[in-house]
Amino acid sequence: MYKVFVNDKPIILTSEISEDKLYKTYPLKYVDLPKVVRDLKRGNNKGVYLYHKNKDKLLQKFLKKFPNVIAGGGKVINDKGKVLFIYRNNKWDLPKGRVENKESIGEGAIREVEEETGVKGLTITKPLEITYHIFKRNGRYKIKITHWFEMKTSYDGKLTPETKEGITKVKWLGKKKQTKALENSYANIRELM
Numbered sequence: 001m002y003k004v005f006v007n008d009k010p011i012i013l014t015s016e017i018s019e020d021k022l023y024k025t026y027p028l029k030y031v032d033l034p035k036v037v038r039d040l041k042r043g044n045n046k047g048v049y050l051y052h053k054n055k056d057k058l059l060q061k062f063l064k065k066f067p068n069v070i071a072g073g074g075k076v077i078n079d080k081g082k083v084l085f086i087y088r089n090n091k092w093d094l095p096k097g098r099v100e101n102k103e104s105i106g107e108g109a110i111r112e113v114e115e116e117t118g119v120k121g122l123t124i125t126k127p128l129e130i131t132y133h134i135f136k137r138n139g140r141y142k143i144k145i146t147h148w149f150e151m152k153t154s155y156d157g158k159l160t161p162e163t164k165e166g167i168t169k170v171k172w173l174g175k176k177k178q179t180k181a182l183e184n185s186y187a188n189i190r191e192l193m
Contacts, residue, residue, distance in 0.1 A: 001013060001014050001015075002058070002059055002062075002132065003132070003188075003191070004062070004132040004133060004134060004143065005131075005132070005133040005134070005186070005187050005188050006037050006040040006041060006133070006134045007040070007041065007186075008186060008187040009040045009045070009046060009047050009187075010047040010048075010187070011036065011040070011047065011048050011049075011050055011134075012047065012048070012049045012050070013028070013049075013050050013052070013058050013059060013062050014049050014050070014051055014058070015051070015052060015053060015054065015055035015058055016051075017049075017051055018049050018051075020049070022046060022047070023045065023046065023047045023048050023049050024045060024048050024049070025048070025049040025050075025051055026048060026049070026050055026051065027050075027051055027052070028050045028051060028052040028058070028061055028062060029052065029061075031050055031065075033065045033066070033141075034141060036048055036050075037134055037141055050062065062143075063143060063145075065143075066134065066140075066141045066142050066143045067140065067142045067143070068142070068143050068144075068145055069098055069142050069143070069144045069145065070098070070099045070105065070108075070145055070147070071096050071097055071098050071099060071108075071112075071144055071145065071146040071147070072096065072097070072099050072105045072106065072107075072108040072109025072110075072112060072146065072147050072148075072149065073094055073095055073096025073097070073109055073112065073113070073146050073147075073148050073149070074094065074095055074096070074109050074110070074112075074113040074122065074124075074148070074149050074150070074151040075094055075128060075148060075149070075150050075151065075192065075193070076094075076095070076113060076117075076119060076122065076151045076152075076153060077150065077151070077152055077153075078152075078153055078154070078155065078156070078172055079153075079154050079156075080172070080174075081174070082172035082173055082174050083172070083173055083178055083193075084113070084117060084119060084170065084171075084172055084173075085170070085171055085172075085173050085178070085181055086116055086117060086161065086167045086169065086170050087161075087167065087168050087169035087170075087171075088165070088166045088167045088168065089166060090184075091184055091185055091186060092181035092182070092184055092185045092189075093185060093186060093189060094148075094189055094192070095112060095113040095116040095117050096109070096112055096113075096116075096146050096148075097111075097112035097115070097116065097165075098112075105147045106124050106149060109124070109147065109148075109149050109151075110122045110124070110151070113151065115162055115165075116161070116162045116165060116167055116170070117159055117160065117161070117162070117167075117170045118157070118158060118159050118160030118161075118170065119153055119155045119157075119159065119170075120153070120155050120157070121153045121154055121155045122151045122152075122153050122155075123151060123152050123153070124149045124150070124151055125149075125150045125151060125152050126149070126150045127147070127148070127149055127150075128148035128149060128150055128192060129148055129191070129192055130145060130146065130147050130148070131145075131146045131148065131188040131191070131192060132144070132145055132146075132188075133146075133186075133188055146188075148192055159171070159172075178193065
């Protein structure tokens with residue numbers, strides 16, 4: 001099972017037909033995915049199931065429905081145990097961005113965190129989950145596939161939000177403030193944390 005988010009509403013990819021009456025179920029092979037996405041955005045559905053009998057091909061077949069954007073991001077932890085958050089589009093988020101052609105996903109994740117926050121001296125300590133969400137750019141829906149990494153740093157210098165990317169704040173947050181920030185964040189970030 002996989003979750004793909006449209007804003008905070010899930011598209012759940014499954015190989016088992018659900019008895020859940022809260023969400024509609026559509027066969028992946030025949031679904032009008034743009035319509036499903038529009039309905040989710042308009043609030044017509046709280047979420048949907050997309051069904052395909054072969055769980056090994058489920059994600060692969062879904063990812064063919066829209067162009068894919070590969071991104072890397074970081075859950076960055078400093079020496080005080082605080083996590084690095086960015087504030088963009090009136091939501092708290094973790095730094096992430098598109099991986100460029102000639103770099104590995106890990107290299108892209110480190111570069112994006114540095115660019116969006118000004119933090120240096122990042123080291124990847126372990127890979128985390130991969131998240132999926134659908135967004136619209138230039139009139140076309142796309143699936144962003146974000147590879148997340150836990151990162152460490154001893155950096156204690158100035159935090160610099162990348163304003164041209166719409167980031168207005170960068171902050172190190174302790175556990176209590178993380179909980180509060182996650183109330184105004186995205187579902188995939190809440191799941192990651």
